[in-house]
Amino acid sequence: MTLAQIYLQIVQKRFKSMKEQGDQTLAQLEGEQLHWAYNEESNSIAVIVKHLSGNMISRWTDFLTTDGEKPTRNRDDEFIDSFHTKEAIIAAWEKGWQVFLDTLASLTGADLDGDITIRGERLAVMDAIERQMAHYAQHVGQIIYIAKQVKGAEWQTLSIPKGQSQTFTEAMLEKFQS
8 A cells, every 4th residue: 555545534433523523512412502602703513514514515526627615615605594494404424425535535636636726826736725624624623612601511522521531441441452
């Protein structure tokens, strides 16, 4: 396996893990909780999902051949909370991730040698992937943080529960040393 193939496997795994954390977070929330925002300058989870989906569809549709900022994208509208149901929010979430993950899975090692454009700026394909890694991780982190605020004591952790780090580490060591 080439270094390029290893890289593509790693980033697919990382992005799928990121999506899974978002999936688990959205599953814990009721419809109205998805629209909560700390203040008027803050985004709700619904708005963040709308923005992520718009970004993913624009950036990853015809990724290698057209500018990542499609003329059909209305980025400003992504920051207006217009979803009326949890189902609509989930549908946008899934559509964005589907376009993105399908495109990412279709890339080959040879594609990593090329360039793409976003708003006319030329970027190496790997740079574009890493740019999206940072962008999507930031927003999924925001979604999780907002959900923890909304859920309070009802929040179900997505990682190691507080006070259980040592037990978790011991279990992992046993698993991987066997």
